Amino acid sequence: MKADVMVIGAGPAGLSAATEAARHGLKVMLLDEQASPGGQIYRALARNTPPPAGAPDILGEDYWRGRPLLDAIDQAAVEYVPGATVWTAETDPLTVGYLKDERSFLRAARSLIIATGAYERPVPVPGWTLPGVMSAGAAQILMKAGGAALNGRIVLAGSGPLLQLVTCQLLKSGAEIAGLLETTTTKDYLAAARHLPRALRARDLLRKGLEMRRTIKASGIRVHKGVTNLQCHGKETVDGISFESRGKPDRIEADLVLLHEGVVPHVQMSRLLDLSHEWFEPQRYWRPVVDEWGETSAKGVFIAGDGAGIDGARAAEASGRLAALQAAAQLGALPNAERDEQAGAAFAQKAKEQRIRPLLDHLYRPPAHIVCPEDPSTIVCRCEEVCVRDIHACMETGCDGPNQLKAYSRCGMGPCQGRMCGLTVSELMAKQRGVTPDEVGYYRIRTPIKPIPLSALAAMEADEEVVAS
Amino acid sequence: MRTGASSNSARYDVIVIGAGIQGLSSALQLALRGRRVLVIEKDGPGRHASGVNAGGVRSLWRHPAEIPLARASLEIWRNIEKLLGTDCRYHSNGSLRIAESDHDMARLDERVAELAGLGYEHEEILGQNALRALVPDVAAHCRGGLYSRDEGSASPFHATWGFFERAQSEGVTFLIGNPVSRIERVGAVWRVHAGANRVEADVLINCAGAWGGELARMIGDDVPLEMEAPTMMVTQRVPRFLGPVCGVVSRKLSFKQTGDGTVLIGGGHRGFVDRDAEIATPDPRKLALSARTVSDVFPMMRDVPIARTWCGIEGMTPDHLPVIGPSVAAQDAFHAFGFSAHGFALGPIVGCIIADLVTKGDAELPVAPFAADRF
Ligand SMILES: Cc1cc2nc3c(=O)[nH]c(=O)nc-3n(C[C@H](O)[C@@H](O)[C@H](O)COP(=O)(O)OP(=O)(O)OC[C@H]3O[C@@H](n4cnc5c(N)ncnc54)[C@H](O)[C@@H]3O)c2cc1C
Numbered sequence: 001m002k003a004d005v006m007v008i009g010a011g012p013a014g015l016s017a018a019t020e021a022a023r024h025g026l027k028v029m030l031l032d033e034q035a036s037p038g039g040q041i042y043r044a045l046a047r048n049t050p051p052p053a054g055a056p057d058i059l060g061e062d063y064w065r066g067r068p069l070l071d072a073i074d075q076a077a078v079e080y081v082p083g084a085t086v087w088t089a090e091t092d093p094l095t096v097g098y099l100k101d102e103r104s105f106l107r108a109a110r111s112l113i114i115a116t117g118a119y120e121r122p123v124p125v126p127g128w129t130l131p132g133v134m135s136a137g138a139a140q141i142l143m144k145a146g147g148a149a150l151n152g153r154i155v156l157a158g159s160g161p162l163l164q165l166v167t168c169q170l171l172k173s174g175a176e177i178a179g180l181l182e183t184t185t186t187k188d189y190l191a192a193a194r195h196l197p198r199a200l201r202a203r204d205l206l207r208k209g210l211e212m213r214r215t216i217k218a219s220g221i222r223v224h225k226g227v228t229n230l231q232c233h234g235k236e237t238v239d240g241i242s243f244e245s246r247g248k249p250d251r252i253e254a255d256l257v258l259l260h261e262g263v264v265p266h267v268q269m270s271r272l273l274d275l276s277h278e279w280f281e282p283q284r285y286w287r288p289v290v291d292e293w294g295e296t297s298a299k300g301v302f303i304a305g306d307g308a309g310i311d312g313a314r315a316a317e318a319s320g321r322l323a324a325l326q327a328a329a330q331l332g333a334l335p336n337a338e339r340d341e342q343a344g345a346a347f348a349q350k351a352k353e354q355r356i357r358p359l360l361d362h363l364y365r366p367p368a369h370i371v372c373p374e375d376p377s378t379i380v381c382r383c384e385e386v387c388v389r390d391i392h393a394c395m396e397t398g399c400d401g402p403n404q405l406k407a408y409s410r411c412g413m414g415p416c417q418g419r420m421c422g423l424t425v426s427e428l429m430a431k432q433r434g435v436t437p438d439e440v441g442y443y444r445i446r447t448p449i450k451p452i453p454l455s456a457l458a459a460m461e462a463d464e465e466v467v468a469s
Numbered sequence: 470m471r472t473g474a475s476s477n478s479a480r481y482d483v484i485v486i487g488a489g490i491q492g493l494s495s496a497l498q499l500a501l502r503g504r505r506v507l508v509i510e511k512d513g514p515g516r517h518a519s520g521v522n523a524g525g526v527r528s529l530w531r532h533p534a535e536i537p538l539a540r541a542s543l544e545i546w547r548n549i550e551k552l553l554g555t556d557c558r559y560h561s562n563g564s565l566r567i568a569e570s571d572h573d574m575a576r577l578d579e580r581v582a583e584l585a586g587l588g589y590e591h592e593e594i595l596g597q598n599a600l601r602a603l604v605p606d607v608a609a610h611c612r613g614g615l616y617s618r619d620e621g622s623a624s625p626f627h628a629t630w631g632f633f634e635r636a637q638s639e640g641v642t643f644l645i646g647n648p649v650s651r652i653e654r655v656g657a658v659w660r661v662h663a664g665a666n667r668v669e670a671d672v673l674i675n676c677a678g679a680w681g682g683e684l685a686r687m688i689g690d691d692v693p694l695e696m697e698a699p700t701m702m703v704t705q706r707v708p709r710f711l712g713p714v715c716g717v718v719s720r721k722l723s724f725k726q727t728g729d730g731t732v733l734i735g736g737g738h739r740g741f742v743d744r745d746a747e748i749a750t751p752d753p754r755k756l757a758l759s760a761r762t763v764s765d766v767f768p769m770m771r772d773v774p775i776a777r778t779w780c781g782i783e784g785m786t787p788d789h790l791p792v793i794g795p796s797v798a799a800q801d802a803f804h805a806f807g808f809s810a811h812g813f814a815l816g817p818i819v820g821c822i823i824a825d826l827v828t829k830g831d832a833e834l835p836v837a838p839f840a841a842d843r844f
């Protein structure tokens with residue numbers, strides 16, 4: 001049966017959107033590929049409990065703050081389907097295809113709220129594909145998923161609030177941190193400074209950031225700033241990382257290297273639907289174009305949360321509510337005047353959360369040497385093992401766009417559907433051609449956005465509304 | 470996109486519209502025969518059907534009218550490296566039509582009898598054991614097959630690009646990114662408007678693929694043509710298990726393993742076409758149909774993940790045969806379009822046919838069944 005509102009993603013944005021939509025009597029379906037709700041920030045929250053008094057709170061108070069969202073979804077009249085991976089979607093009519101328990105389903109909806117969040121920007125440095133090198137977020141997932149202790153000497157490298165957070169979480173967990181290599185430069189600090197006055201109006205967020213810095217400083221771990229030329233070394237697995245800090249070459253031995261250069265919106269779904277996107281220069285990513293409610297260039301299709309641009313979990317929650325309110329109004333379940341009245345608090349919360357963003361966006365600007373790797377042997381596409389040199393070679397023989405590059409080199413054609421190389425490819429081609437990444441464009445994204453086993457595709461169950469075609 | 474030389478109002482012997490495999494092959498053959506050729510392409514070489522098809526180079530199961538062309542084309546494919554300087558990843562692993570029932574087997578008998586009457590012997594019937602020996606992973610219910618051993622497949626991208634590069638090195642000029650919007654006859658000269666360009670030639674060739682009908686109308690020919698979007702899917706890599714390009718007698722399927730281990734699945738299910746945006750998108754319901762056929766015929770494929778899907782835009786004629794030959798309404802104009810989802814294999818020979826028609830006024834191969842006025 002057709003859903004009034006279909007929500008994809010059960011992070012803070014999707015949870016609040018689904019709860020809000022259900023409050024207006026709408027038939028709501030919430031799909032998420034994880035086994036339990038919470039998204040990235042509140043991952044596995046339902047299965048974790050706060051530590052007893054006196055024990056270290058590794059994940060921190062912000063993590064436990066997701067509890068009310070989970071309680072609300074429990075009580076709401078929402079059809080929540082965990083373990084459901086969305087692999088296709090269509091507008092006109094709105095249709096969503098997902099994979100669950102080795103079967104595929106095709107469901108119709110009147111409104112679609114995409115709340116698929118963000119993922120970590122790939123950090124293509126030499127050696128980044130070695131076992132023992134992973135993203136900071138991946139390490140955090142291990143911590144959230146049941147406190148798997150991270151053993152050995154750990155080096156963290158890159159920039160961004162999440163890098164700081166994971167460093168602090170690791171410190172609390174008693175992990176052995178051999179170094180924190182920050183790619184942030186003095187120039188970034190200066191560029192960020194002019195956004196400080198606005199950030200001062202988001203005092204508690206600012207305070208938290210400063211607290212993390214203090215924790216790191218007080219811990220006495222080795223910290224290098226303005227780091228460039230990162231290279232992971234090792235034969236079978238990583239055994240060290242070399243770099244330059246303020247022009248001086250250096251190296252730290254490590255058993256685990258955690259790379260991170262911020263998070264970027266998941267645009268697979270919005271690209272699949274061919275929605276309008278815009279290039280966000282400060283953080284060098286594409287984001288879907290949305291209005292104040294999160295509605296995209298396609299009527300009745302909304303993006304809520306970090307998938308529309310990185311504003312953080314609390315803003316995600318507010319934007320989920322806003323999308324649901326507008327969907328409810330469009331579906332005739334809520335008069336516009338009431339929509340506006342109920343939206344006030346969410347607009348205010350979102351605006352408040354956004355005040356710190358210009359500061360963060362400029363302070364943690366991904367460095368050029370990371371977004372556009374220079375070493376010719378650096379692997380760009382992990383799935384098909386295409387490196388910088390191969391891409392340059394293809395361009396020399398006349399290939400000038402990401403889609404053509406696929407045919408030339410298989411770059412972007414592996415199981416990750418180009419998520420791990422898409423941004424880097426656009427950046428590399430832009431630099432080579434002397435234009436902006438926006439002019440070069442991004443891979444055309446096609447069904448399936450996640451690989452789907454043939455048998456699951458064969459065993460498709462479709463809503464009546466979507467079978468005819 | 471590299472554009473060779475661009476030109477504002479230059480004069481050529483021949484203008485070819487469309488840089489798909491038919492246009493590129495025609496341009497190359499004309500250049501090899503000493504003609505000054507301009508190719509006009511609205512998007513990019515191989516951007517449409519020619520660059521994204523399944524790459525099947527097959528004469529098996531073709532309409533009898535196409536067999537002489539397909540067999541002659543095969544000769545060129547086998548020596549494609551000599552012509553283009555690249556092997557286009559052409560592999561001669563044979564093509565196979567699998568019979569799932571007695572009824573299917575009966576159709577194979579009819580087919581072989583029909584071909585024998587026409588003097589062809591390249592399609593041979595395989596019994597169940599021979600089928601199993603050739604494709605050990607085929608499902609137990611499959612009864613046999615029809616096999617043509619001396620054909621195979623090529624990489625559409627590499628082949629199309631190979632023709633493009635060779636045509637360039639033979640002096641063909643390209644005007645890329647310019648849609649032809651108007652064609653005038655000025656005395657005995659064709660004047661073609663493409664983007665901001667105005668170019669002239671003595672002879673005009675319409676190789677505009679799915680847009681061939683529109684181009685034909687510009688010179689006064691009315692040829693019925695539907696735009697359709699055949700769909701492809703490709704799996705993640707699997708260890709080598711399959712040699713020939715496989716089809717199934719009574720269902721829509723084309724199935725083959727590429728050199729890198731991925732499996733290409735096609736066979737004619739149609740996606741959605743957005744005519745204005747010139748984009749085609751796969752229909753998930755049709756993907757499910759294809760997936761069902763594959764898991765019936767090759768059960769070992771069931772757990773293999775589908776990695777990507779896509780569609781290409783193709784021109785379909787009412788009888789699913791291409792239009793090849795002179796214009797009906799105009800002098801010094803020729804068509805080669807509407808290949809109805811199986812024209813990739815014919816590309817190399819179509820270029821020769823067009824070049825013969827232009828330079829000699831006649832083709833060596835029988836092209837009467839493809840006349841533009843047959844509808
Ligand atoms: C690895 C990682 C860790 C992070 N950790 C923190 C943290 O600890 N603290 C913090 O403040 N911020 C963190 N963030 C930032 C994060 O973006 C938060 O701001 C917040 O989680 C965003 O909320 P959201 O609802 O927009 O998306 P998310 O919380 O990311 O939720 C999106 C949900 O969509 C689901 N999804 C995505 N694609 C599909 C699909 N195709 N089919 C089905 N489901 C799908 C995902 O499984 C996920 O549950 C993290 C980000 C990442 C990438």
Ligand SMILES: Cc1cc2nc3c(=O)[nH]c(=O)nc-3n(C[C@H](O)[C@H](O)[C@H](O)COP(=O)(O)OP(=O)(O)OC[C@H]3O[C@@H](n4cnc5c(N)ncnc54)[C@H](O)[C@@H]3O)c2cc1C
Binds near residue numbers: 512677813
């Ligand atoms: C998914 C799929 C699978 C297929 N599998 C096979 C197979 O296995 N074996 C096989 O033999 N065949 C196959 N085919 C069919 C084959 O791809 C086509 O028949 C063949 O490529 C047609 O070539 P073409 O040059 O006529 O058309 P196209 O490649 O479409 O080229 C026509 C060109 O004309 C250009 N054009 C159109 N209008 C204008 C204008 N006004 N101005 C300028 N330029 C213009 C277009 O942009 C286009 O590039 C398949 C087709 C598809 C879509």
